[in-house]
Amino acid sequence: RFPIQRKLKLAQVHKQRKAKRKKLFISRVLAMATNTQDQQSQAGRHQEVGHKSLLQSDALYQYILETSVYPREPEPMKELRELTAKHPWNLMTTSADEGQFLNMLLKLINAKNTMEIGVYTSYSLLATALAIPDDGKILAMDVNRENYELGLPVIQKAGVAHKIDFKEGPALPVLDQLVEDARHHGSFDFIFVDADKDNYLNYHKRLIELVKVGGLISYDNTLWNGSVVAPPDAPLRKYVRYYRDFVMELNKALAVDPRIEICMLPVGDGITLCRRVK
Numbered sequence: 001r002f003p004i005q006r007k008l009k010l011a012q013v014h015k016q017r018k019a020k021r022k023k024l025f026i027s028r029v030l031a032m033a034t035n036t037q038d039q040q041s042q043a044g045r046h047q048e049v050g051h052k053s054l055l056q057s058d059a060l061y062q063y064i065l066e067t068s069v070y071p072r073e074p075e076p077m078k079e080l081r082e083l084t085a086k087h088p089w090n091l092m093t094t095s096a097d098e099g100q101f102l103n104m105l106l107k108l109i110n111a112k113n114t115m116e117i118g119v120y121t122s123y124s125l126l127a128t129a130l131a132i133p134d135d136g137k138i139l140a141m142d143v144n145r146e147n148y149e150l151g152l153p154v155i156q157k158a159g160v161a162h163k164i165d166f167k168e169g170p171a172l173p174v175l176d177q178l179v180e181d182a183r184h185h186g187s188f189d190f191i192f193v194d195a196d197k198d199n200y201l202n203y204h205k206r207l208i209e210l211v212k213v214g215g216l217i218s219y220d221n222t223l224w225n226g227s228v229v230a231p232p233d234a235p236l237r238k239y240v241r242y243y244r245d246f247v248m249e250l251n252k253a254l255a256v257d258p259r260i261e262i263c264m265l266p267v268g269d270g271i272t273l274c275r276r277v278k
């Protein structure tokens, strides 16, 4: 009897172990399926136009957009965002959360006389135009008028086009002209720089004269896709690699410039606020 009982016991243990392995297998398959679903929906979220969040979790970024940005986004900005989404270079646009940040910032500092370098289809320009008072001004520059004109009907419909003085062409000669005339010195409350990164330091040399003491110059994309901390052999897209050194050089220069106080924020692709102090 003893060997049969033992055999039965062994068979029972074997059966239990088999059931346990099956259960483990099923739970692993389920976990893999769920992860794949998560990754798929996360991949979908990466498609957000202007998605440049440096947040580690896309779900968290989506939460910010859906909870506090999209529900409060002014109708013209929503229209412009959707229009820009259809444009082939839409990756260049300012993200909706950064647009909301700029709008708030401009109101906080009571900005009236402003400047923008790098307009594209005008998402940040419209955020500015909606934030400043009716007699506020924006000197806006871009080498490309066509893209500015894409967004212009939305700006006109929003009733803020009269605040904008658009200049087509490279920004540097315009800044040189402004600097030549002492009346422009210290005359800008706010300046947003979002154009050719290899010129940011050249812009800074001029802008520091043009912004008022206590005013703000904001440099966009100062974390440059996170590439500022990428190892030298990291596989970076060509344009990211090309501009990376310029962005890093700018960051170093701003950090030691005694004429400004700075604050680097991980909003969008990184934005460095520089408050002129002397």
Ligand code: SAM
Pocket: 092, 093, 094, 117, 118, 119, 120, 121, 122, 123, 124, 125, 141, 142, 143, 144, 147, 169, 170, 171, 172, 194, 195, 196, 199
């Ligand atoms: N701020 C814009 C927005 O909210 O959609 C995005 C600007 S986009 C990243 C950069 C823009 O800088 C492009 O439209 C490009 O034509 C412009 N740009 C490039 N080089 C320039 C230059 N030297 N002077 C003025 N604009 C320039």
Ligand code: CA
Pocket: 092, 093, 094, 194, 220, 221, 269
């Ligand atoms: Ca930008």
